[in-house]
Amino acid sequence: MREGDFIKLNIIVMSYPICFINSAGGRIMVQLKVNNALLAGGGFIVFEVGKPNIDKWEMEIKPNGKDEHTIDTAIDILDGKIIKWIINVCSLSQNITKGIAEIKIFQDNKNCLTTEPLYWEESKIPLCSTAKPWKIKGGLIFNLKS
Amino acid sequence: MKTFIYFIFLILTICVPLTGYTQIDSAEYEETILSYNVPESPGFTVLGVNPNKVVSGINAKPLVINVLGQLVFNDKLTPGFAMDFSPSIFGMSFNNRNDYRKDDFKRILFNSSISVAAIKDKKDTNSTKFGLGFRITLLDETDLLMNEEACEIIQNSLVEYPSQDETKEDDTQELPALKKAYKDARSILLSKTRHSLSVGYGVEGIIKNSIINKDSIIANSHSIWVGGQSTFKDFRLLYTYQARFGTKLTPENLLGMAIKTNKYGMNAGCELLYNFKAQKFEGALSSEIRIVNNLSAVIGLSIVSEKNIDEYITKLNLVSNIRYNIGN
Numbered sequence: 001m002r003e004g005d006f007i008k009l010n011i012i013v014m015s016y017p018i019c020f021i022n023s024a025g026g027r028i029m030v031q032l033k034v035n036n037a038l039l040a041g042g043g044f045i046v047f048e049v050g051k052p053n054i055d056k057w058e059m060e061i062k063p064n065g066k067d068e069h070t071i072d073t074a075i076d077i078l079d080g081k082i083i084k085w086i087i088n089v090c091s092l093s094q095n096i097t098k099g100i101a102e103i104k105i106f107q108d109n110k111n112c113l114t115t116e117p118l119y120w121e122e123s124k125i126p127l128c129s130t131a132k133p134w135k136i137k138g139g140l141i142f143n144l145k146s
Numbered sequence: 147m148k149t150f151i152y153f154i155f156l157i158l159t160i161c162v163p164l165t166g167y168t169q170i171d172s173a174e175y176e177e178t179i180l181s182y183n184v185p186e187s188p189g190f191t192v193l194g195v196n197p198n199k200v201v202s203g204i205n206a207k208p209l210v211i212n213v214l215g216q217l218v219f220n221d222k223l224t225p226g227f228a229m230d231f232s233p234s235i236f237g238m239s240f241n242n243r244n245d246y247r248k249d250d251f252k253r254i255l256f257n258s259s260i261s262v263a264a265i266k267d268k269k270d271t272n273s274t275k276f277g278l279g280f281r282i283t284l285l286d287e288t289d290l291l292m293n294e295e296a297c298e299i300i301q302n303s304l305v306e307y308p309s310q311d312e313t314k315e316d317d318t319q320e321l322p323a324l325k326k327a328y329k330d331a332r333s334i335l336l337s338k339t340r341h342s343l344s345v346g347y348g349v350e351g352i353i354k355n356s357i358i359n360k361d362s363i364i365a366n367s368h369s370i371w372v373g374g375q376s377t378f379k380d381f382r383l384l385y386t387y388q389a390r391f392g393t394k395l396t397p398e399n400l401l402g403m404a405i406k407t408n409k410y411g412m413n414a415g416c417e418l419l420y421n422f423k424a425q426k427f428e429g430a431l432s433s434e435i436r437i438v439n440n441l442s443a444v445i446g447l448s449i450v451s452e453k454n455i456d457e458y459i460t461k462l463n464l465v466s467n468i469r470y471n472i473g474n
Contacts, residue, residue: 036239037246037291041304049310060301063294065242088304088321092291094471095208095234095256128300131325137308137315 016082016139017116019105023075023144029106032059033066034089036099039128042087042136046073054081076144084139090128098123101136114140185344185373187212188279189228189263190467191388192348192369197432197446197465200386200404200417201373203342205286206232206259209472214265216465226265228277233258246291257289258282261348272355276363279348281373287340288377296331303327340377346370350390367392381407384417398423412436424451424458434469442469 021028034040039061046055054077059067071078089101102119105112118138126132185204190196195216207230214226234256240246246253263277290296303323309315351365371388383405390398399422406415414433421428430448437443444467451458 035241037241037243039297039301039304041301041306043305043307045308045310047310053310056307058305058307060298060305061242063243063247063297065244084308084310086306086308086315088306088324090300090304090324092297092300093205093289095205095232096239097208098237098239128324129328131321131328132319133304133321133324135319137312139308 016141017114017118018141018143019112019114020145021075021078021107021112021142023079025075025107027107028071028075028078028112028142029068030059030071030083031066031068031104031106032061032087033102033104034061034099035065036091036096037065037093038089038091038096038099038101038125040087040089040101042085044069044083044085046071046078046081046083048081078142079144081142082139083142085137087136088133089122089125089136090130090133091125092128094127097125099125101134103138105140185259185281187228187230187261187263187467188259188281188346188348189230189261189277190214190226191346191371192277192279192350193226193263193265193275194350194390195224195226195265195465197430197444197448197467198404198415198417199388199400199419199428199430199448200384200402201281201344201346201371201388202382202384203283203286203344203373203375205257205283205289205342206230206281207471208232208235211470211472212263213468213470214465215467216265216463224265224268226263228261228263230259230261232256233260243291243294243297254282254284257286264353267352270352270354274353275350276353277348277350279346279369281344281346283342283344286342288335288342290331290335293331293335296335299331299334300324300327336377336379342375342377344373346373365392367395380409381405382415384415386419396423400428402428421451424453426451426458426460437468440471442471443467444469 032042041060043058045053047053055071055073057069059069061067087101091097100121120136122134125134185206186196186198186201190212191201195214210230212228216224238256259281261279265275267273267275348369349365350367351363354362367390369388369390371386374385376383385403388400400419402417402419404415404417406413412433412435417430419428428448428450430446432444432446434442434444446465448463450461450463452461
């Protein structure tokens with residue numbers, strides 16, 4: 001990666017919300033939720049700027065409206081690392097156009113407090129048949145509690 | 147002058163979609179709008195002016211506006227209007243797919259349709275005929291949300307990985323994999339015959355002098371109907387029973403079936419009905435053609451039995467209905 005790109009990427013990443021994690025706590029669990037019988041799927045990566053991805057996984061909403069994934073990476077390695085995602089949401093019914101998508105980060109069953117809510121609301125969710133889903137892009141940075 | 151304007155409208159509703167038809171890719175049409183066939187307006191059904199007499203049994207749409215032009219040959223041209231809406235537009239929602247599948251009452255209400263329709267009275271041009279209708283879908287096996295396998299295929303295609311560098315991410319909104327997955331999901335769903343069933347009720351009457359007050363509104367008849375549908379890969383078989391009754395009316399019963407297809411870039415079909423009161427068969431040809439994304443035209447040419455003093459006479463009836471499916 002060129003130095004200019006590296007700096008630019010660092011600036012983008014620094015705008016992400018921060019999730020404070022406990023160094024003595026258990027593994028991090030990511031939960032993706034949508035309401036209103038919507039369909040959603042997403043890809044997630046964990047990385048440090050300029051280095052290969054540490055982890056990647058995909059999530060797809062189960063009939064109960066959510067999906068969960070536990071990150072295998074050890075807590076101390078996650079410190080300062082970035083998690084990024086793209087979530088695509090669509091509707092299978094013309095009668096369903098409004099909905100909410102939400103990401104929650106848990107450690108030891110406690111919701112991680114982020115500096116910004118990971119919660120999105122949309123009133124014109126496209127039909128899956130249009131092949132133009134509602135796209136949610138974002139990320140956050142893990143920081144160990146001091 | 148009015149008749150001339152209505153006639154122009156009728157011609158336009160037939161000619162405009164026919165000119166647009168050649169510009170629409172039939173495969174694209176089949177995969178989008180016709181995946182969401184719009185059921186007939188209950189308000190027009192109770193007024194007996196639907197281009198399709200054999201009503202389908204599928205789920206309702208959130209909000210549909212219908213503008214009608216009806217021409218019974220050797221008779222006056224009748225304009226009309228109907229608005230159909232689903233209670234879902236008032237903010238009903240589900241927690242998740244399990245909730246949608248298991249809460250039958252809520253799902254049936256969510257996919258139901260309420261309809262208000264009005265047409266000019268042919269006998270008394272100062273008055274307006276109105277129709278209020280309600281239909282519920284008790285079963286719709288073509289509903290993709292009810293099929294978990296179809297949902298999983300579609301959701302698989304929604305997975306898209308981000309890049310560390312956002313500038314390297316594809317910013318186009320279209321997801322080609324989703325288009326293919328949607329088609330595959332529908333193919334799997336329609337690999338077996340799927341059935342659906344709706345029931346409806348409506349009241350038809352007159353608003354005297356077209357002024358709405360309690361003395362000017364007279365209810366003439368009530369109708370109930372059942373509409374069933376069996377969906378095969380390339381065509382649909384529809385069947386209906388309709389009964390109309392009222393205090394000053396000998397009960398009327400109609401039994402009919404239709405065959406329809408979404409192939410060839412339009413929703414076309416033919417129907418055959420038996421009118422028990424007239425003791426005559428009635429037939430119709432109809433087609434729904436998309437004009438632009440949300441706008442389609444339904445054209446129906448039918449042979450109907452109409453009472454003329456003591457005997458029933460057969461008339462040729464041309465109905466065109468411009469349909470604006472707002473939720474599409």
